[in-house]
Amino acid sequence: MSKEKILTVQDISCVGQCSLTVALPVISACGIETCVLPTAVLSTHTAFKPGWTFRDLTCDIQPISEHWSKENITFKAIYTGYLGSREQVDLILGLIDKHLEKGGAAIVDPAMADGGMLYKGFPSDFPKDMARLCAVADVILPNITEACLMTDTEYKSEYGEKYIVALLRKLALLGCKKVVLTGVSFDPKKLGVAVYDCSDDTVEYYFNDKLPRMSHGTGDVYASAFVGAYMNGKSVYDSAALAADFTVRTIEATMDDDSHWYGVKFEKELPYLIKRLSE
Ligand code: PXL
Numbered sequence: 301m302s303k304e305k306i307l308t309v310q311d312i313s314c315v316g317q318c319s320l321t322v323a324l325p326v327i328s329a330c331g332i333e334t335c336v337l338p339t340a341v342l343s344t345h346t347a348f349k350p351g352w353t354f355r356d357l358t359c360d361i362q363p364i365s366e367h368w369s370k371e372n373i374t375f376k377a378i379y380t381g382y383l384g385s386r387e388q389v390d391l392i393l394g395l396i397d398k399h400l401e402k403g404g405a406a407i408v409d410p411a412m413a414d415g416g417m418l419y420k421g422f423p424s425d426f427p428k429d430m431a432r433l434c435a436v437a438d439v440i441l442p443n444i445t446e447a448c449l450m451t452d453t454e455y456k457s458e459y460g461e462k463y464i465v466a467l468l469r470k471l472a473l474l475g476c477k478k479v480v481l482t483g484v485s486f487d488p489k490k491l492g493v494a495v496y497d498c499s500d501d502t503v504e505y506y507f508n509d510k511l512p513r514m515s516h517g518t519g520d521v522y523a524s525a526f527v528g529a530y531m532n533g534k535s536v537y538d539s540a541a542l543a544a545d546f547t548v549r550t551i552e553a554t555m556d557d558d559s560h561w562y563g564v565k566f567e568k569e570l571p572y573l574i575k576r577l578s579e
Contacts, residue, residue: 317563
């Protein structure tokens with residue numbers, strides 16, 4: 301993948317350090333022009349106490365796309381995250397069809413669940429719609445919960461390699477080309493990712509030391525750094541590993557501040573990300 305402009309499609313959570321407020325700075329720091337299509341505007345992300353506002357922007361997608369078509373606007377990659385409605389799946393399939401350049405990459409983070417549960421606000425059958433988007437992706441970046449929900453697999457917090465390989469094979473049946481499965485752990489002291497090539501059934505792992513604290517928003521930090529590295533020409537595996545190292549550092553940079561529970565201080569680590577990209 302070469303450095304040209306990309307589109308990211310996800311919500312704006314005004315406060316909460318997730319989605320577009322992460323993707324835009326992280327991918328831009330990687331030297332890539334980052335265009336945005338907001339799926340919804342929320343006052344905060346949905347892990348805050350109930351009371352957040354939610355403006356669904358489904359109705360804006362088609363007119364925006366029609367205008368882009370008139371202007372012949374296309375993208376080298378389309379990276380999707382948190383969606384505002386199930387109807388957006390078909391609209392985004394249309395966007396990929398019309399605005400993704402030939403040879404470009406569709407990258408789908410099916411951001412909708414964690415810790416065995418769907419995020420608040422999504423209907424229980426939403427994963428079926430998200431699976432239809434994953435079907436056309438060059439790379440998908442689910443966590444284990446999202447992978448289980450899209451493949452009708454029982455969610456387990458303890459498992460062995462057999463469980464992960466079976467999950468990866470089921471994800472391949474959705475139709476995507478490569479999978480970066482996040483939050484994989486076979487050893488209580490290690491946490492990492494499984495990188496799976498659906499065309500030849502090969503899996504590679506990358507692990508870091510597990511940190512004592514988990515944080516909100518790290519899935520978006522991870523996917524954004526992955527996209528930034530991938531668009532700089534790194535392989536899927538190298539992008540997955542680099543994004544993991546960056547994400548670990550953002551969690552470390554936040555660990556001393558309990559008041560910052562809602563996200564990670566990724567800004568502090570952008571110089572590290574930029575340096576790693578030049579190696
Ligand atoms: O980080 C994932 C995410 C994105 N957008 C919104 C969310 C969440 C997770 O809770 O609520 C609105």
